[in-house]
Amino acid sequence: MxxxxxxxxxxxxxxxxxxxKREIEGYTHKxxxxxxxxxxxxxxxxxxxxxxxxxxxxxxxxxxISQASADMMIDLLKGKTVQEAxxxxxxxxxxxxxxxxxxDYLEEVLDEAAILQGISNLPVRVKxxxxxxxxLKEAMKEDPIVQDK
Amino acid sequence: xxxxxDDFPIFNQEINGHKLVYLDSAATSQRPNQVLxxxxxxxxxxxxxxxxxxxxxxxxxxxxxxxxxxKVRKFIGARSVKEIIFTKNTTESINLVGYSYGMNTLKTGDxxxxxxxxxxxxxxxxxxxxxxxxxxxxxxxxxxEGRLPLSELEKIDKLTKIVAVTHMSNVLGxxxxxxxxxxxxxxxxxxxxIDGAQAVPHMKVNVTDLDVxxxxxxxxxxxxxxxxxxxxxxxxxxxxxEPFLFGGDMIEYxxxxxxxxxxxxxxxxxxxxxxxxxxxxxxxxxxxxxLTFDFIHQKEMELTxxxxxxxxxxxxxxxxxxTDLLNRGAVISFTVDGVHPHDVSTILDSYGVGVRAGxxxxxxxxxxxxxxxxxxxxxxxxxxxxxxxxxxENLEEVRRWMGYGAK
Numbered sequence: 001m002x003x004x005x006x007x008x009x010x011x012x013x014x015x016x017x018x019x020x021k022r023e024i025e026g027y028t029h030k031x032x033x034x035x036x037x038x039x040x041x042x043x044x045x046x047x048x049x050x051x052x053x054x055x056x057x058x059x060x061x062x063x064x065i066s067q068a069s070a071d072m073m074i075d076l077l078k079g080k081t082v083q084e085a086x087x088x089x090x091x092x093x094x095x096x097x098x099x100x101x102x103x104d105y106l107e108e109v110l111d112e113a114a115i116l117q118g119i120s121n122l123p124v125r126v127k128x129x130x131x132x133x134x135x136l137k138e139a140m141k142e143d144p145i146v147q148d149k
Numbered sequence: 150x151x152x153x154x155d156d157f158p159i160f161n162q163e164i165n166g167h168k169l170v171y172l173d174s175a176a177t178s179q180r181p182n183q184v185l186x187x188x189x190x191x192x193x194x195x196x197x198x199x200x201x202x203x204x205x206x207x208x209x210x211x212x213x214x215x216x217x218x219x220k221v222r223k224f225i226g227a228r229s230v231k232e233i234i235f236t237k238n239t240t241e242s243i244n245l246v247g248y249s250y251g252m253n254t255l256k257t258g259d260x261x262x263x264x265x266x267x268x269x270x271x272x273x274x275x276x277x278x279x280x281x282x283x284x285x286x287x288x289x290x291x292x293x294e295g296r297l298p299l300s301e302l303e304k305i306d307k308l309t310k311i312v313a314v315t316h317m318s319n320v321l322g323x324x325x326x327x328x329x330x331x332x333x334x335x336x337x338x339x340x341x342x343i344d345g346a347q348a349v350p351h352m353k354v355n356v357t358d359l360d361v362x363x364x365x366x367x368x369x370x371x372x373x374x375x376x377x378x379x380x381x382x383x384x385x386x387x388x389x390x391e392p393f394l395f396g397g398d399m400i401e402y403x404x405x406x407x408x409x410x411x412x413x414x415x416x417x418x419x420x421x422x423x424x425x426x427x428x429x430x431x432x433x434x435x436x437x438x439x440l441t442f443d444f445i446h447q448k449e450m451e452l453t454x455x456x457x458x459x460x461x462x463x464x465x466x467x468x469x470x471x472t473d474l475l476n477r478g479a480v481i482s483f484t485v486d487g488v489h490p491h492d493v494s495t496i497l498d499s500y501g502v503g504v505r506a507g508x509x510x511x512x513x514x515x516x517x518x519x520x521x522x523x524x525x526x527x528x529x530x531x532x533x534x535x536x537x538x539x540x541x542e543n544l545e546e547v548r549r550w551m552g553y554g555a556k
Contacts, residue, residue: 038522
């Protein structure tokens with residue numbers, strides 16, 4: 001795989017973007033995701049009200065692919081319903097697993113995140129790309145967390 | 150003088166149009182033609198099942214197998230071939246001691262002392278022994294350079310029954326004070342196991358002089374095949390230990406209900422062993438002794454000195470561990486500002502430079518050092534200054550790819 005198709009400008013910009021890297025006050029869902037083998041370790045927080053993701057953010061550290069992927073996911077899924085988000089995550093995971101390859105469709109549904117399609121050619125980095133998506137999926141399966149006010 | 154690199158066919162290849170630069174020998178070394186040929190010749194001419202048949206091939210296989218055992222005995226300075234047990238790898242060697250000695254000997258209130266710099270192979274088994282027996286697992290901590298201060302040896306006290314420590318850290322390259330550890334442990338009646346996976350390929354080790362009770366190492370980090378390792382143990386200790394694995398060849402008489410066990414070292418070698426691996430280990434020892442450890446050490450220190458000086462020129466590189474040549478091996482861990490180690494290794498790989506990234510199977514050490522992961526370059530005698538140059542030049546490419554100015 002060509003390095004230029006992995007480390008694209010889009011990836012590098014998302015890797016450096018910090019606007020989605022924060023904690024959410026009053027989050028309703030939170031999950032930690034990590035890849036022990038490489039040290040990627042993130043937490044995804046979501047605030048879900050009436051079935052809609054009204055706020056979504058992550059904290060933690062990891063490689064450029066894991067961080068850019070988390071940032072793109074948040075841009076894409078914030079404001080969607082839980083069901084829409086779940087469906088979109090499945091499409092993203094389907095793309096990485098090479099089950100869905102129609103790039104026009106992927107770009108329509110996944111927007112910039114479709115750029116991570118190339119990762120499927122680099123098996124050792126696949127887990128970096130899917131980390132945030134798996135973590136959010138697990139978080140949304142749980143019952144809401146009731147926080148002390 | 151002959152060119153050493155000609156012995157290693159794997160280096161005759163390009164990756165993405167770049168010369169292959171292999172800087173991951175601490176993970177596994179490459180194999181020279183002499184080792185490959187020795188195994189091919191054995192398979193072509195002598196293959197049989199050792200210790201089992203009376204026909205010529207079984208006899209030759211036995212001679213090959215036992216010949217390497219004697220070679221290993223001499224190589225590490227053991228007193229008797231009864232003290233040399235073949236295993237799969239260092240991990241299995243340590244597990245053998247953990248299960249056979251640790252699980253059966255330790256009890257509540259006893260202590261097992263290890264260091265924070267242990268590879269998971271010399272850590273997880275001791276956690277299990279501690280859990281099963283009620284013994285306490287105690288850690289000795291390293292200083293900021295990754296060296297074990299002698300004051301930490303105070304943790305080896307009268308309650309200590311086992312001290313299990315690495316000879317050389319696979320992450321930081323620091324060499325541990327084995328002589329002092331052995332002296333301290335024996336003064337309180339504890340047994341000592343040394344994980345020599347990173348040491349034996351690079352330095353002359355004499356287990357009798359060191360007076361260690363157990364010493365474990367792997368073949369594949371010292372030019373031989375994967376799947377062969379060695380456990381050295383003092384005969385008087387091994388003699389009283391129960392077998393680890395049960396089955397063929399480790400037995401003497403087998404009745405329907407009862408079995409008596411074979412003598413040392415066969416008591417610990419159940420089932421058909423990886424003879425090809427053992428043969429490769431014999432050829433690897435010949436190769437290393439022919440080269441001499443003086444030469445190997447000198448070459449490695451030249452490369453390490455050069456690599457350290459060049460890495461220090463890069464303001465965005467932080468070296469983890471010692472930055473001098475004192476009492477260390479040819480392993481250098483580092484981080485690159487603003488770039489995750491896995492991005493470093495992916496980008497270096499695209500230029501043909503193979504390094505290791507991650508936690509190096511030493512998660513507690515990484516946590517102790519307060520880093521998630523690092524990049525590691527490790528050298529062996531077949532590396533060159535040009536390999537170091539390729540690393541340095543391409544680290545600048547790493548920064549450029551990740552959107553930083555070259556310097």
